[in-house]
Amino acid sequence: MNAATVVLIGRPNVGKSTLFNRIAGGRAAIVDERPGSTRDRHFGKAEWNGRAFWLVDTGGLLPSSDEPMDAMIRGQVELAVAAADVVLLLTEVEVGPAPADQEIAEYLRGQGKPVILVVNKADALARETRHLDFYELGLGEPIPVSAATGKGVGDLLDVVVAALPPAPEAEAADSIAVAVVGRPNVGKSSLVNRLLGQERHIVAAEPGTTRDAIDSPFEYKGRALTFIDTAGLRRRGKINEAVEFYALLRTQRAIERAHVCVIVVDAAEGLHTQDLKVAAQAWDAGTGVVIAVNKWDLVEKDTKTAEAGRKRAIERAAFLADVPFLYLSALTGQRVQKVLDTVVEVADARQGRVQTAEVNRAIKEMVTERQPPQAAGSEVKLLYGSQIGEAPPSFAIVASRPDGIPESYRRFIINGLRARFGFLGTTIRLRFTRRRRDPGR
Numbered sequence: 457m458n459a460a461t462v463v464l465i466g467r468p469n470v471g472k473s474t475l476f477n478r479i480a481g482g483r484a485a486i487v488d489e490r491p492g493s494t495r496d497r498h499f500g501k502a503e504w505n506g507r508a509f510w511l512v513d514t515g516g517l518l519p520s521s522d523e524p525m526d527a528m529i530r531g532q533v534e535l536a537v538a539a540a541d542v543v544l545l546l547t548e549v550e551v552g553p554a555p556a557d558q559e560i561a562e563y564l565r566g567q568g569k570p571v572i573l574v575v576n577k578a579d580a581l582a583r584e585t586r587h588l589d590f591y592e593l594g595l596g597e598p599i600p601v602s603a604a605t606g607k608g609v610g611d612l613l614d615v616v617v618a619a620l621p622p623a624p625e626a627e628a629a630d631s632i633a634v635a636v637v638g639r640p641n642v643g644k645s646s647l648v649n650r651l652l653g654q655e656r657h658i659v660a661a662e663p664g665t666t667r668d669a670i671d672s673p674f675e676y677k678g679r680a681l682t683f684i685d686t687a688g689l690r691r692r693g694k695i696n697e698a699v700e701f702y703a704l705l706r707t708q709r710a711i712e713r714a715h716v717c718v719i720v721v722d723a724a725e726g727l728h729t730q731d732l733k734v735a736a737q738a739w740d741a742g743t744g745v746v747i748a749v750n751k752w753d754l755v756e757k758d759t760k761t762a763e764a765g766r767k768r769a770i771e772r773a774a775f776l777a778d779v780p781f782l783y784l785s786a787l788t789g790q791r792v793q794k795v796l797d798t799v800v801e802v803a804d805a806r807q808g809r810v811q812t813a814e815v816n817r818a819i820k821e822m823v824t825e826r827q828p829p830q831a832a833g834s835e836v837k838l839l840y841g842s843q844i845g846e847a848p849p850s851f852a853i854v855a856s857r858p859d860g861i862p863e864s865y866r867r868f869i870i871n872g873l874r875a876r877f878g879f880l881g882t883t884i885r886l887r888f889t890r891r892r893r894d895p896g897r
Contacts, residue, residue: 459501459508459709460620463536466546467556468516471576475546475603476500476513479613499708504613509620510709512536519559537564539706542619543571545595549578549586553593561593570619573598574612579605631673631680632803635710635743637734638720643750646786647720648672648683651795676796684710707734715806715847716744716799716881723755723783727769736773742848744802744881745779748795753785778874779881802881808849810877812842819853822872828855828865836860839891849877850885858888 464472480500499512514536515529537543543564547557564571575587578600590598599615601608636644652672672683711717717738721727727735727747738745747769755761762783770777780798784791819841828836834857841853851873855861870884 459510459712460541461510461512461539461709462502462542462544462616462620463512463514463540464544464546465514465517465533465536465560467518467554467560470516470546470548471603472516472546473513475544475574475576475601475609476511478603478606478609480511504617507617507620507623509541509616512540517560518556519563520556537567537569540569541621542616543567543569544574544616545571545593546574546576547590547593547598549575549584549600552586553590557590557593561595565594571595572612572615572619575600576603578602578608631682632716632799633682633684633714634799635684635707635714635717635738636720637707637710637717639722639728639730642720642722642725643786644720647718647748647750647784647792647795650786650789650792651683676800679800681796681799684714708737711738711741711743714738714743716746716802718746718748718795718799720748720750723749723751726765727772732769732773735776735779739775739779739883742806742883742885744799744806746795746798746802746881747776747779747781749781749783750786752783753788753790775883778879798881805878805880806847806849806882808877808879809846810843810849810873814877815841815843815851815873818873818876819869822869825872826865826868828861830860834860845885848883848885849879851887853886853888854891855888856891858890861888 464476466472479502481502499510502509502511514533517529517533518526519530521527545557545560545564547553561573573590573593573595575590575598578584578587579602584600587598587600599608599612601612603609636648638644652674674681674683711734717734719731719735719738721731735745735747749762749765762781766776766781769781780802782791782794782798784795786792819838823838828838830836837856839854839856841851844850844852853869866886866888870886873879873884873886
């Protein structure tokens with residue numbers, strides 16, 4: 457599901473990071489008594505009453521300050537609000553409506569976003585009335601909470617969930633959702649345009665012209681596909697990292713919707729650490745993965761260049777051995793058609809089913825080839841198995857001693873299943889279980 461985004465903003469030291477940690481259920485954000493200790497953005501997944509959303513923490517906002525750091529934080533907050541579906545303006549009951557709160561409220565009224573006014577540090581909630589003073593900000597009913605103790609946070613989350621946009625409908629069962637992701641200026645929009653055959657997305661030489669994820673439905677050989685072209689944002693100046701942070705957030709949202717993730721890489725630069733992180737995240741999430749090495753026409757090469765690059769990538773992340781690498785040029789159209797064929801192949805592999813008899817035949821062959829290591833105390837046997845799920849393909853094998861099977865043998869079985877049944881570009885999940893005892897015994 458493509459979860460909505462909720463952004464926390466407010467002046468320094470009103471408790472944004474504490475509320476973030478309270479809602480997100482972790483310690484992902486820095487909490488410090490000093491004003492303005494949040495310099496970087498943090499985001500985490502939250503859920504309330506069955507509705508999931510991304511929660512984003514921001515730095516303390518001082519709209520009138522001329523300090524360079526405050527100016528940088530203003531730019532970051534503007535990016536956060538632009539990416540938000542709902543904004544939480546956090547204030548503090550002890551101080552009352554401060555001038556900075558007034559300025560932030562005035563700014564938010566012009567942004568056209570749903571805003572929820574939250575009054576923090578209302579520890580004596582049952583007797584508290586001071587939050588009513590915040591009506592003067594003109595943002596509707598103030599909601600008193602204590603982020604430190606959790607008082608009132610459940611009521612706040614009820615309001616947040618009610619303000620979220622309707623949950624998007626699930627992708628059509630026969631449609632393949634394809635997230636096209638990658639670092640800025642690697643040619644994601646150019647690739648999507650070439651695939652679609654028309655200029656649906658703005659493409660410019662300046663990095664980061666894509667501002668939002670854009671869905672483009674498409675039909676190929678009778679198959680329905682939806683391309684999600686994600687933002688590869690970058691701006692000049694000191695807020696570069698902030699822009700890329702929100703591009704990463706949009707990438708996360710695209711991956712969670714996708715059936716297949718096409719990671720676009722600049723041929724001259726190769727796979728960066730961030731590319732590997734995105735690939736690993738998609739792989740672990742059960743999304744199909746394809747590596748598209750773009751701008752291949754601009755690279756000096758010989759017959760071994762592509763394979764050498766692939767080997768270097770696999771040395772850094774072993775799972776890439778099971779991922780297709782495509783070498784293409786979105787500019788010239790070289791091998792671009794292969795992307796569509798591979799996306800369909802990976803999507804089908806991700807949905808693949810194997811009959812139980814075939815699974816057991818494969819298990820028997822693999823055990824004959826290599827017996828499981830024997831644990832001290834009793835013999836380790838693989839008894840039988842079956843496929844228990846798809847998207848990604850998942851298998852369960854009943855064993856006499858599930859706890860005695862090492863990770864190396866688990867990898868051997870996964871590799872054997874892949875060698876026999878394919879599953880190109882998708883992870884295989886495997887678990888060993890113990891045989892249930894006859895309830896009559």
